[in-house]
Amino acid sequence: MAPYIGTATSRVDGVAKVTGAAKYAAEFNTPGLVYGSIVTSTIAKGWIKRVDGSAAMRVKGVIDVLSHEHRPPMADDDKAYADEVAPLGSPFRPLYDNRVMFSRQPIALVVAETSEIARFGESLVRVEYEVEAPVTDLNRERDAAVPVKPPTNPFEALFTPPKPRGAPERALAAAAMRHEAEYCTPIEHHNPMELYAATVIYHADGKLTLYDKTQGVQNIQRYVCSVFGMKPEDVRVMSPFVGGAFGNGLRPNFEIVLAVLAARALRRSVRVVLTRPQMYALGYRPAMIQRIGLGATTDGTLDAITHDAITVTSEYEDYYRQETGWSGLLYTCANAKYAHKLAKLDLPTACDMRCPSAATGVYALECAMDELAVALKADPLELRLRCYSERDQNNNRPFGSKALRECYRQGAQAFGWDKRNPEPRSMRDGADLVGWGMATGVWDAFQAPITVRIALSANGHAEVACATSDIGTGTRTIMAQVAADMLGLPLDHISINLGDSNLPQSPVEGGSWIAVSVSNGIATTAASIRDELLRLAKQIPNSPLAATAPGEVALIDGKLADKGDVSRAISISDAMRQGGVERIEQEKTTNPSADAARAHNTHSAVFAEVKVDEQLGVIRVTRVVSAVAAGRILNTKTAGSQVLGSVVWGIGMALHEETLIDHRFGRVMNANIAEYHMPVNADVHDIKVIFVDEPDDSNPLGIKGVGEIGIVGVAAAIANAVYHATGKRVRDLPITLDKLSP
């Protein structure tokens, strides 16, 4: 039996997804279910004077109107609302009091017998406010931004700027060639296709089963228990399928609080589904202003990097990620310094969105590198190679593995980079200006503690269980591949159970850490299954494995075999049945390999071609090549799709996506997915993904994860291509056609 790891295996949940059988949070129906429709604030800042639900209550079928004035008890301390990934601050409490902190804040919930009645009832709720003037404009508030607090522990240190090195100001001032510029990126919203939704099944004994759209069922379980004072055994959270999340489902969102409030108030099962506009009151990628200074010596290598960021968060929580340090990690440079400030605005708290920090930080860096290359009259790729870092200089350590050179080589070759005329506006295709740009990508390779349970039956079937989510990444599929290989069973003999808080512990799914964590977790537990099988096999009279040590056997083709001589083997069913066992169950926790002496990162090289209509300024991304080094690729099909999708995100970031706020009212103006432009099919053309070989021994399976790396560098490569096509440098995203007009 050929191994499954590393192959282009089709998704194991593919049939469920193409037939409509896969069920998402709003799709668990139960008799007596009632519907909640959310009333949201029309102001961005102030106080609620009165919530008048009387007109709604007169509608036949409306059951209740919940608000801060009328609701079951909730916890009254910040700690209860601080979930597993909450930033510092005082988390938002839905329907808690009369304070309005952002536009479209949930302030009441109309519960009715049908969704139509609930929605009509919601339209009848009248709210009176005491209005305060909101502040939502980053550009106006940039001078009031405050430095992020110094870290108090290693976790916080991940998000704060690295220590400076050398004498960056002096080096920048003395540089033979200097480039300094400011790069701006807007607020972006995740907009997963599935609306945020929760279905709460209320059981007769008061216990709850929650179906929620989340990237972490156990995070939700802990949160609901602490907010409502419930016991873990009384709250089960499930999310078997998640219709995209991209970071927006890492923290609990307000649909779950409102649905649980209503279920407890009415002792009934409740469904709450956000409208698409209401999803613009969830987290977002923060807008930011980044200032980069690069100083180069006459030989065209970097001697100074300064990278400052001002990013947006709410008034009540300090969300930030580390945009700035990528500069000094990616390139060799003796002198570097970083600074990060927060602008606190009357908006919801920002949150992680696909590749938080690197998507934006590396965008600014890689545009600046392109500008430096132009100033030096150097090929942009050649400049990167001259500045290539063999060590993580921020922490002065080697990389576990870094095949970025190979990404550059294979990517450039596949793209045909050597045919590029360096002169801007020099390449044409009919009426279109053609531009070629490139950029580098970098992201972290994390691993987190995780627990996996495997139950092996004597008939050669195995169930693998872990509370992790599959938000569309393909987790279920790679889990089945790894389990099949580790247990020596066919793929269709493996069943995967995930997205249920009752299952063994998992962190939230994000940051590209689940594939490496859960795969190594499966390997650990499978090894203990193997050991148990060996113990049974040794008890068989005249066992061919009587003298074989645990390290010398493997599970291959349904048998436990001596690796040195596979003819010495006993089938799984013989070992179990002769040992009188029908089922072996093992549950093991796997901790990350302690390897702080080395840096662990994924890398990519992105090459993009744009065609720009010279008269209209319309930009099309006609070709992208993304060459990725991310350790061992478990499934070339699903991993390829992740990178393809990430490139599409990069196209959106470069050309389309921008949440627009009317700062007079502090309210998002394009809170829908027609006016918030995200790429559609016609925007996407030829995208090629290359995975370069990158052996890595940082964890037993050599995995790094690919969820984030694919977006990094894409927007910069496109922006650089637009410059190459037009000769015009646009430093604020998205690059819309108006910005190209003379």
Add this chain to the structure above:
Amino acid sequence: MINTPVDTKDTEFPISRQPTHSELVARGVTLPIAAGLSSRAAAPPSIGSASPEVVSVSLTVNGTLHALMLDTRTTILDLLREHLDLTGTKKGCDQGQCGACTVLIDGRRVNSCLTFAVMYDGAQITTIEGLATKGTLHPLQQAFIDHDAFQCGYCTPGQICSAVGLISEGRAKTADDIRELMSGNLCRCGAYGNILAAIAQAMRRA
């Protein structure tokens, strides 16, 4: 006409990427664009129609006839998901902007979120649950699996139903035609290239 259940504060005119006949209907029930920041206090809605108006509707869904008493405000989408437990048809925006709710009504692809059930008394509706026959996947369903034309799977039923409609329309001759005519179906996972490949495969075999 009853008061519509449209959320006044969030009524911004959508620029639909997939104009359909049902879009006009939606425009007809959409409240004025200016309804916004202080509409609640300024203009309390009438509650003259506080009780739902209920009508009888008969529809054939995936070959099964359903005779139903429905709130006149019930969309085909909510009828499928909330009344018939056919949750394969997805709600991605409820405003005709994303295509996740695409079903085939009398053979034509339609955004079911913008379509009231009462408008289609007597119609034949095919949803994603009705495409496979006797356990054999529809060629498009198989092609979507083969080409990994989805990740999270949420837009997938709408993409597939839309592609069925696209193929029967017979207008798509080139890859760019497919891209253009599938641009009313958004995929946030960004599987567009694979969706194109899957549809092209099914068209070749059709």
